[in-house]
Amino acid sequence: MARIDVHHHLVAPKHIPQLREWGVLTPHLASIMNEKDALEDMDKAGVTLAINSATLPEQAKGEARRAYSRENNDYMARLVRDYPGRFGHFASLPLPDVDGALKEIEYAFDILKCDGVHLITSYENHWLGDKVFAPVFDELNRRKAVIYTHPHGPMCTQGILKEIVIRDSSIEYGTDTTRALVNMLFGGTFQRCPDIKIIWSHGGGTMPFLVERFIRMGKEARYKELMPQGFVAEARKFFYDTAQVLHGSPLLALKHLVPLAQICFGTDYPWRYSDECVNGLIASGAFSAEELKAIDNNAASLFPRFR
């Protein structure tokens, strides 16, 4: 039985020391961020296939960012070849450099045969769906691409909440996913690009808890064309991964909002071990055994080469 992890991070080995220096990786994370430890972790948890995305830190800029993306994409393509059926590949793009991103899309899809692309929810002060990224979304739409998204603490929130020991991942990540999701719908990019498929991390960030706000806003006359059946009808077209949402309460909220077929298993390896995630989903009590099997396998529809 397939268990597909859509939220799985690896990075080209040569970048690991720099990521440690930048504080993106702790020594422990750095030590297990390689394909051998990843496969051991996957085997322990029955994960048959993990689609890799690279961590792309803000600090990599300009030419370095383009090189960083290219090196990660080459590394991930190698993993796909070397471990048939075990790894897939969401390509890194050097956004906010749109020209660089368009070139990398061509390379990643046509040469490396990637499974989709990995986009961060915002770049500097622009969120996915902003006009500046339109050429990228148009091209991804032309290619009927799968887009895996991942948040970060956006530029505007850097350095806040200085007094407490809390990471950006606790509040700012989920919020940034919500901003991007909402920007894609209320700005009309998603509707304009009906052939793309989008996966939002972490159960949709905080969108399910704020959904009443968006439902109300979606009813306004100016959104009639964009959301003829309302906000939730559009939100149900997205996919949502379960990483870092191992709690019955948010999982049940997600389950009641979107079809089960849109919920995909995700671990956030190496920030979580895969067996912890499998057991966490079971322990949450939010899903029956049948539903959990479906969640394990829902991503299969997105990756034709692994069927």
Next chain:
Amino acid sequence: MPRIDTHHHLAAPSCLGPLQDVGIIMKHDADAMNASRALEDMDRGGITLAVNSTPAPPRFAIENAARGAAWARENNEYLARLVADHPGRFGMFTALPMPHVDATLKEIEYGLDVLKADGVYLMTSYADNWLGNKIFAPVFEELNCRKALIYTHPHSPYCCTRPLKEILMPDAMIEYGTDTTRAIANMVFTGTAQRCGDLRIIWSHAGGTMPFLIYRLLKTSNIPANAKLFPQGIVAELKKFYYDTAQAMHPAMLTMLRSIVGLEHTVFGSDYPWGESDKCWAELKATGALSEAELSAIEYRNIAPLLPRFRF
């Protein structure tokens, strides 16, 4: 059964112009922000008592202590007059000239001792310092000594005001709920909430986005640097807070609140004038998520002990 609304916005008539000038309220909001329109809405919605707070103060009040103090005082005098003029219909949360600590301490004294207010009102952050920040420690200590009831309300923090520039997305949609979550986190992760154990704090909008991020907050609370703050776990702290139902009339939100913190501290809020109380109450019932007993507790029993001067 009396019905109490703790999320109800009015402001002194002289302040309605400045609030419109800076876009905190629109003209139709200002037109509704007076006692007679409010009472009409309350009567339609079966609201016995509304505890008033002012909308977010304009930046000039936040950035200048003297202007902030004048703004707060003007509003507090007005809200106190409403309490006196309409016995049993209005309560008040004292507006405070935060982040100016000395001026705030003075206004706490005036509001609670002279005006006999029911509590105080705090924004979730001031100039990107969130509640629980050590600069506010004297304020929380004073409020704790007085066992004060604190009503909180979010606004757009400086860092995240209108980040989504290309769509017409009011900050109330995402940024407000997020700011409430930041304030909740800052209060518990600095240990302020634990240290000031006699405070009763109401968080707006069912806790902002806190319930959906509960897994993240649990994990953060368990790391060695934070674990000693939570001898009984973070959820035990979150259960001590109160949560209002304004803008939270959705079955998922209410169900999540019940499963994470229980509904014993859930209180009714309309968000007047941004909500009409009859519609809010009807929507709350129509979610189907609340039993009759829970609805009674939310409209009256949960909040009544915190408002001792009102007896029905």
